[in-house]
Amino acid sequence: MGDPAKIWSYLTTEPLWWLSCTIVIYLAADQVSKRVGRHALANPVLMAVCVMAVVLWMTETPYWRYFEGAQFIHFLLGPATVALAIPLYSNRSTIRRLVLPMVAALVAGSVAAAVSAVGLSVAFGLPEQVVVSISPKSTTAPVAIGISDALGGLTSLTAVLVILTGIIGAVIVTPLMNGLRIRDWRARGFAVGVAAHGIGTARAFQVNEVAGAFAGIGMALNALVTSVLVPFVLGLFL
Amino acid sequence: MLNAIALLFVLQLVGEVSARSMGLPVPGPVIGFALLASLLTVRPDVLLKIEGTARTILAHLSLLFVPAGVGVVANIDVLADNWLPITAVLVLSTVFAMLVSVYTFLFVERLARAPEGTQDG
Numbered sequence: 001m002g003d004p005a006k007i008w009s010y011l012t013t014e015p016l017w018w019l020s021c022t023i024v025i026y027l028a029a030d031q032v033s034k035r036v037g038r039h040a041l042a043n044p045v046l047m048a049v050c051v052m053a054v055v056l057w058m059t060e061t062p063y064w065r066y067f068e069g070a071q072f073i074h075f076l077l078g079p080a081t082v083a084l085a086i087p088l089y090s091n092r093s094t095i096r097r098l099v100l101p102m103v104a105a106l107v108a109g110s111v112a113a114a115v116s117a118v119g120l121s122v123a124f125g126l127p128e129q130v131v132v133s134i135s136p137k138s139t140t141a142p143v144a145i146g147i148s149d150a151l152g153g154l155t156s157l158t159a160v161l162v163i164l165t166g167i168i169g170a171v172i173v174t175p176l177m178n179g180l181r182i183r184d185w186r187a188r189g190f191a192v193g194v195a196a197h198g199i200g201t202a203r204a205f206q207v208n209e210v211a212g213a214f215a216g217i218g219m220a221l222n223a224l225v226t227s228v229l230v231p232f233v234l235g236l237f238l
Numbered sequence: 239m240l241n242a243i244a245l246l247f248v249l250q251l252v253g254e255v256s257a258r259s260m261g262l263p264v265p266g267p268v269i270g271f272a273l274l275a276s277l278l279t280v281r282p283d284v285l286l287k288i289e290g291t292a293r294t295i296l297a298h299l300s301l302l303f304v305p306a307g308v309g310v311v312a313n314i315d316v317l318a319d320n321w322l323p324i325t326a327v328l329v330l331s332t333v334f335a336m337l338v339s340v341y342t343f344l345f346v347e348r349l350a351r352a353p354e355g356t357q358d359g
Binding site for chain 1: 292326
């Protein structure tokens with residue numbers, strides 16, 4: 001029979017292996033999240049990323065090799081962003097009545113996110129390249145990467161900071177809003193979409209369909225605003 | 239299912255091409271999103287053909303962020319050197335943005351509603 005070491009070295013150089021690993025680990029993480037009643041701390045992205053990172057570390061696999069397989073999943077972020085138009089359309093009558101609060105919350109939230117991210121990073125003495133990389137953190141990953149790249153940040157660091165922001169938002173949003181007794185699903189969803197993009201949106205869909213639809217809109221609109229806003233905010237602080 | 243996938247891909251493609259050709263700062267998928275929303279308004283019958291597949295993708299939106307998140311292993315040095323300020327920035331800024339956004343939404347919604355005298359308790 002074949003030498004296990006050879007089979008292993010074949011597998012780890014093929015996209016199929018890391019692609020399968022990512023999906024299976026995510027499904028397991030999703031099951032755990034379901035078991036514990038979608039508890040905020042049992043975030044499926046957080047769990048899957050941690051397990052996957054440990055697997056890569058133990059097998060001494062470089063990230064680029066992993067990404068050769070995982071890119072097929074990463075690629076779907078684009079079409080998924082397009083698909084967000086569907087919950088938007090399904091909730092159009094509610095949304096039409098709320099154009100004004102949404103535009104106000106969008107502008108205020110996007111400015112708050114960009115100014116506080118850059119301002120605090122500068123205040124805490126982070127290196128300039130890290131400041132640039134962190135500046136679009138509340139925007140969805142493909143957009144943030146584009147912004148960071150254009151402004152001289154580290155794109156792979158931006159990707160991680162964006163994901164971490166999403167996880168933080170997704171973990172905090174439910175206890176925060178419950179603690180403040182905010183029960184308006186539209187406002188809750190919209191805010192988490194603006195502040196914590198797609199991962200916040202995924203969390204919102206877990207909790208409530210209306211919140212999810214509003215989060216999707218907040219995320220998409222924030223992508224529009226942040227691309228214009230971030231260069232300006234960086235200019236203020238750097 | 240294939241119809242839905244084709245439509246989502248093509249709309250993203252149109253978005254990417256128009257963003258690049260017109261030098262728009264807006265990313266391609268976001269333009270695709272706007273195009274699909276407009277398309278549904280003009281042709282509501284398209285919804286039936288794509289809804290199932292699109293909802294399946296959106297139900298597993300979290301999965302799509304895993305590959306980028308695993309990039310943490312490629313940036314472990316920068317993150318380890320600056321973990322405390324980075325964590326502080328991410329947590330404070332994200333909470334701040336959520337609070338500003340949610341209270342602005344609630345405040346403006348109440349303002350917009352007030353003249354009609356339809357406030358609830």
